[in-house]
Amino acid sequence: MRRAIQSGLLVLLLVWALPAMAQTPLAEAKADGLVGERLDGLVGIVVADPSPELKQMVETVNDRRLKEYRQIAEETDAPLEAVQQRAGRQLIQRLNAGEYFTDASGRWRQK
Numbered sequence: 001m002r003r004a005i006q007s008g009l010l011v012l013l014l015v016w017a018l019p020a021m022a023q024t025p026l027a028e029a030k031a032d033g034l035v036g037e038r039l040d041g042l043v044g045i046v047v048a049d050p051s052p053e054l055k056q057m058v059e060t061v062n063d064r065r066l067k068e069y070r071q072i073a074e075e076t077d078a079p080l081e082a083v084q085q086r087a088g089r090q091l092i093q094r095l096n097a098g099e100y101f102t103d104a105s106g107r108w109r110q111k
Contacts, residue, residue, distance in 0.1 A: 025057050030099045033047070069087060
């Protein structure tokens, strides 16, 4: 029970901290409909023909997120997938109207 509470608190803190790490480019790309949040807590590319810069930004953000998710999973003895799913749900809940996310079928939807 204590680990579950710790895990929840760590994921919540992470969700609040992650957007700040890449706030300007990530926020702009979300607002422009270029990228969106995935259920696994990672960022995905929405557009069909992304620029190399967009691809690099998404890779960098996802690398940082995975590093944090692995650390939380290790510290809380939780499965990595569970940490990612929890973060994904929280990140999607925090999206602004019109921003994209993946649904359970993996399709892009607008909030």
